[in-house]
Amino acid sequence: MRAAEEKLFSTGVDSFKLMQQAGNAVAEFVHANWPEGRIQVLCGPGGNGGDGFVAAAALAKLWRDVDVYCLVPAEKLEGDSAKAAAEWGDEIKPLEAALDAPHDIVLDALFGGGLSRPLEGAAEKLAARGGRVISIDVPSGIHGELAKPLGACFRAEGTITFAALRPAHVLMPSAAYCGGVFVADIGVPVQTSLLENSPLLWGRRLPQPGQGSHKHARGHLAVVSGNIISTGAARLAGRAGLRAGAGLVTMLSPPDAIAVNASHLTAVMLKEVADAEQLRAAIESASVVILGPAAGINTSTRENVECLLSSNCRAVLDADALTVFSDDPGAFFKQLRPDDLITPHIGEFNRLFGDLLETEPNKVEATRKAAQLAGCVVLLKGPDTVIARPDGPAIVNTHATRWLATAGSGDVLAGIAGGLIAQGVDTFTAAAMASWLHGEAGRRIGAGLIAEDLEAELPDILSSLHGEHL
Ligand SMILES: NC(=O)C1=CN([C@@H]2O[C@H](COP(=O)(O)OP(=O)(O)OC[C@H]3O[C@@H](n4cnc5c(N)ncnc54)[C@H](OP(=O)(O)O)[C@@H]3O)[C@@H](O)[C@H]2O)[C@@H](O)CC1
Ligand SMILES: Nc1ncnc2c1ncn2[C@@H]1O[C@H](COP(=O)(O)OP(=O)(O)O)[C@@H](O)[C@H]1O
Numbered sequence: 001m002r003a004a005e006e007k008l009f010s011t012g013v014d015s016f017k018l019m020q021q022a023g024n025a026v027a028e029f030v031h032a033n034w035p036e037g038r039i040q041v042l043c044g045p046g047g048n049g050g051d052g053f054v055a056a057a058a059l060a061k062l063w064r065d066v067d068v069y070c071l072v073p074a075e076k077l078e079g080d081s082a083k084a085a086a087e088w089g090d091e092i093k094p095l096e097a098a099l100d101a102p103h104d105i106v107l108d109a110l111f112g113g114g115l116s117r118p119l120e121g122a123a124e125k126l127a128a129r130g131g132r133v134i135s136i137d138v139p140s141g142i143h144g145e146l147a148k149p150l151g152a153c154f155r156a157e158g159t160i161t162f163a164a165l166r167p168a169h170v171l172m173p174s175a176a177y178c179g180g181v182f183v184a185d186i187g188v189p190v191q192t193s194l195l196e197n198s199p200l201l202w203g204r205r206l207p208q209p210g211q212g213s214h215k216h217a218r219g220h221l222a223v224v225s226g227n228i229i230s231t232g233a234a235r236l237a238g239r240a241g242l243r244a245g246a247g248l249v250t251m252l253s254p255p256d257a258i259a260v261n262a263s264h265l266t267a268v269m270l271k272e273v274a275d276a277e278q279l280r281a282a283i284e285s286a287s288v289v290i291l292g293p294a295a296g297i298n299t300s301t302r303e304n305v306e307c308l309l310s311s312n313c314r315a316v317l318d319a320d321a322l323t324v325f326s327d328d329p330g331a332f333f334k335q336l337r338p339d340d341l342i343t344p345h346i347g348e349f350n351r352l353f354g355d356l357l358e359t360e361p362n363k364v365e366a367t368r369k370a371a372q373l374a375g376c377v378v379l380l381k382g383p384d385t386v387i388a389r390p391d392g393p394a395i396v397n398t399h400a401t402r403w404l405a406t407a408g409s410g411d412v413l414a415g416i417a418g419g420l421i422a423q424g425v426d427t428f429t430a431a432a433m434a435s436w437l438h439g440e441a442g443r444r445i446g447a448g449l450i451a452e453d454l455e456a457e458l459p460d461i462l463s464s465l466h467g468e469h470l
């Protein structure tokens with residue numbers, strides 16, 4: 001957002017006008033969603049405070065009961081913020097006075113994108129006070145780019161930001177402090193490459209069979225099974241792939257696990273595959289292959305991945321298929337193609353990409369960089385799942401639940417993604433669809449969730465999405 005603003009200012013756009021638009025949008029947001037109560041507006045020394053003064057003036061015009069406090073004396077304010085304080089034109093009390101003053105709602109306009117150090121003094125005490133807070137841009141105390149609090153931090157019921165979402169609004173831990181986030185258009189022509197996952201992004205592209213369709217027209221997904229004692233993960237993925245709509249799913253099983261798989265599979269077909277050579281022949285009729293869940297960290301998994309990446313099938317690689325390349329990620333990256341998907345959790349991510357999560361400012365940037373390095377779509381799992389394409393666009397999925405933190409849940413996610421890719425959905429979109437569907441399934445189940453439960457939620461979820469978009 002900063003870059004877009006700077007570009008705009010250099011072409012002569014009036015920055016005070018932008019602040020007025022921002023402050024007025026804040027007043028509308030507050031009045032519409034918190035229509036009653038006495039409002040304490042806490043202003044900082046910079047642009048965030050400026051938005052606060054404009055909002056206070058606009059709220060007063062709406063007959064709202066408003067008290068304004070500022071971290072610095074009004075005469076110390078400069079530039080647009082000084083003009084905004086003049087627009088308020090009424091009493092500005094010192095920030096400390098807010099601590100004991102009667103109020104119902106707090107409008108937090110202390111710091112936004114310019115926070116440079118932890119809150120201290122009255123600001124720190126106000127952050128710790130709690131209560132009903134609405135924040136402008138980000139809750140004060142959150143570092144916008146690092147997407148985390150620097151120390152004490154306001155916890156908002158709602159946050160209004162401008163032009164586009166930023167990582168702090170969707171990544172953990174900062175997202176948990178933002179409450180509901182509203183993005184106001186203030187005329188800054190932002191071409192954002194960060195989106196929050198929602199069916200609004202892809203609902204109309206969710207695949208469904210036409211009236212005259214048949215199973216072969218709905219895509220063929222293959223899943224590679226682990227050995228005799230590690231077959232469950234691949235079955236979770238395979239069944240989820242069928243639920244997601246793939247017309248055919250074939251389990252490719254090592255000889256020692258054939259009997260186990262055969263005794264557990266019904267609609268999913270089964271084929272014996274002893275080595276990479278046989279894998280090549282077995283995946284000829286498939287359009288996408290899932291490889292990695294409980295595959296084993298051994299040379300045979302590595303050979304299978306290399307075989308898959310030299311075939312015409314798209315690859316969804318998870319778990320062991322990633323870990324087998326820990327000693328030489330570069331060799332792996334050379335083989336990956338833009339339409340392949342890798343789905344690491346943080347541990348697997350670190351094994352492939354080293355300290356990117358520490359060196360990049362936040363998880364979105366780290367995942368973007370990873371996608372660029374790997375040359376494929378990367379889905380980094382967690383409470384906030386980030387999906388990035390090698391050319392930059394990123395989607396963050398916050399639609400999930402902590403009950404998904406259970407063994408095998410990631411295998412189901414890979415299965416849903418594979419099932420969607422098999423039906424012709426592009427990999428990046430399929431990854432976004434899959435993480436939302438997976439999150440929704442988890443939310444519907446909640447406490448007591450085990451990975452086996454997830455796929456059974458999909459028919460209802462998919463039906464309601466199709467119903468909405470028919
Ligand atoms: N640009 C535009 O036109 C638009 C911008 N918009 C709005 O402007 C906001 C960005 O404004 P901004 O850049 O002035 O930063 P902001 O967060 O207000 O504060 C920086 C000031 O705080 C100070 N400071 C920092 N940390 C501190 C601490 N812990 N304790 C004490 N002081 C501390 C810091 O001092 P310094 O670090 O320099 O010592 C500096 O003086 C943005 O979030 C949005 O709300 C909208 O109106 C849309 C149009
Ligand atoms: N606290 C959490 N909140 C929301 N989703 C979570 C949380 N913890 C894990 N998940 C999700 O659960 C899945 C776990 O996947 P993974 O770690 O690969 O498990 P497994 O390897 O056992 O299948 C991922 O999709 C992840 O995003």
Ligand SMILES: [K+]
Pocket residue numbers: 048108109110111112135136137138139140
């Ligand atoms: K703020």
